Amino acid sequence: MAASLVISAPASGVGKTTLTLALARAFRQRGLNVQCFKSGPDYIDPAFHAAATGRASVNVDSWAMDGGSIAHLVSRGADADVVLAEGSMGLFDGVAARGVSGTGATADIAEMLGWPVLLVIDPSGQAQTAAAIAAGLRDYRPGVRLAGVVLNRVASPRHEDLVRRALGDAGIAVFGALPRHAEISLPKRHLGLVQAEEQAEIGKLIDEAARFVAEHVDLDAVLRSAAGWSPQPAANGLNVTPPGQRIALARDAAFSFVYPHMLEGWRAAGAEIVPFSPLADEAPDTNADVCWLPGGYPELHAGRIAANARFREGLRAFAETRSVHGECGGYMVLGTALTDADGVRHEMTGLLGLETSFAKRRMHLGYRLATLAAPTPGHRAGARLRGHEFHYSTILAQPDTPLAVVHDATGAVIAETGSRRGHVSGTFFHLIAEDR
Template identity: 55%
Template sequence: MTARGLIVGAPRSGSGKTSVTIGILRALRRRGIDVRGAKSGPDYIDPGFHAAATGRIGVNLDSWAMGPALLDALLREAAEGADAVIVESAMGLFDGIEAGRRRSGAASDLAARFSLPVLLVLDVSGQSRTAAAIAKGFAVYDPEVRIAGVVLNKVASERHRSQCANAIEAAGLPVLGAVMRNPDMEIPERHLGLVQASEHEALEGFIDRLADVMEKSLDLDRILAAASPIADGGDAAAEALDPPGQRIALARDKAFGFLYPHLQSTWREKGAELVFFSPLADEAPPGDCDVCWLPGGYPELHAGRLAAAEIFRAGMARFAETKPVHGECGGFMALGVAIEDSEGITHPTLGLLGHATSFARRKMNLGYRQARLLSDCAIGRAGETVRGHEFHYASVVDAGHDAPLVEIADGLGNPLGRAGGRRGNVTGSFFHAIAKG
């Protein structure tokens, strides 16, 4: 069977896309359908929920950071062995940056490129017939993006549902379900956004409740029938980041968990082996690995335990004497000399680079980034450009004296200066790498 796909989109963040997507994924899995989730844009959190709902690893599809061949290959890989792929949009369906045709990062780019229909989730709280004007606007805004149907969310009553649904259907769009207001469907938030799937208490019960709601509220047969066949894709090799080594020691626990699934899969496809270790369990990177990678995460929440993890700290110092070590975002924070947590308490960190960071003195940094490498490191060779993004609230309170690692520009190419650090075999920055530029 050829896998079929559709996109779950909305006018804005907070409309209920994630809850609807997770519920649909689990509901389809209950039917014996082999379904896989995907997420547009740079998002670590939602693919974890998708994986929990389906039992299949999620994937990110980012039209700004990833070139067309890589996008094609990743969607093809997601479709292999699956019956359906449900792509959850980030933010609003058309929200992206003006960086060239169909390279905006918006989910609408994916809808147009892959001819994937859109299931539009509308939060209709505080409105009725106006919902039809919004739905109609989405239907005509981009002729290459097809709205297959509408799901009403946060509906107050049967009268409210009929007012919205009748107006939308009169405008020529089918309404494929209506979800009543339900605070139990909200995904809890934390200081950097949503709680990770692995941190959600009673995760299975929560996902099953969402599936129960979607089975009751949506016409799943019509939604599945609206999905379109997914065509064969291309070869990701030219645009995917090369593995940083043959055996990669990769930190993975509640302090370090933000590494894109496509990086892990493409590294493995290129022959690399991933060897996981847990700094929070006071484990050191295995000595038979030839590179160590500290991903992003929440080291500021566990700074005390990391400071007391003597085996981890000594093992990292020993590893860095002869082999490359790279950290991004949270991993970069851990490589510095200190982290100040949200309560203003300063904890010593690895000291392999000279900077110090603070979460008490918060400053949000968010956006796409183009990084030109100033030296060879785990993410590429000197002079190469890598695309990715930055998202953190930590501020640098002491820049230290290390040489910079990258020259950064935003998603439109506007220069932002030099960033990151390198000292001996150790490199790092707040920049999250996604694909070759």
């Protein structure tokens, strides 16, 4: 039976990821098996979880996934001693309209699984008000149970004492207080944290975070507050159809945004994944029957991609006879050109007419429900696909046949329809699940 907790906060940027990684490593250093999960659509944090625990982490998402899929995914924690689910945004933050099993809020996962919430509070600029915020979160939704609080970025012992006293008066346990410690801050860029595989010192950074947290947080009290949990047998597995039997998958620093559960679902269905690196000027495997270009940071490597003739020519040759699909950054690379943040225009593969620009950044963020107007690899025409879009590019041209009718979480039609031409298709959203 695993000791299970959800790690959440009142808002983004409070320190959830750093605390999750630190606790995971600290418990692992005690000889415990630790399993992490990520609530919500984030492709970066699970790689950090894996670096901290040595075990693969996956996303669970109440807007896009049904209860059976979530139960199937969390069952991988059956042999763990400790399960930590890192939340996204604030505890109750989701979309206005309910999706498959919830609004995408971290609280949905906490209530669905019966895992209590360890709240990270940053009391900067506050004292007793921090207790009011914690009490409000505790009482907002009866099905969500608060285990206790860890304070982050505490200014001084006096500051800590004021906040601790107020939380004690509210009946809320305080497991520890972390003073400001810039050395364990994780580097960021415009779509979130710099990816784990790009940081050579990530192991040392997590070790330092674990040492720091173990010094200031009562780890035994944290474990005692957790729920004893054993997974129930899932009624069904993931509804994931591989796009082909042998999949050429672009995989490097420019193409790395793909949900771990998707790759696992493909393999579980018997598909073979053959990675290749466009940045190393590699072409897709000619023996593959489909090529998949996930998202990532092509805008940071646009000049190199444009110069890699072997990749571009190999992809064009592949697309003459077989399906090629791109998501977000991968979709942009399938287009005619990409203008980077400095205003330099780079020629892409030209398999689609899409042209995008980062010169004038505009954020596109949110859940997407797409009804396919034509088949895509692994999905029939008319299929309803649930995904998430997050990028800062502007569409300069999208002249090809629309791939889907796409709605946001409120039901409003959006312009980012994706497109198709011949064997090639692409979307701005990253696929999470297909409606059953």
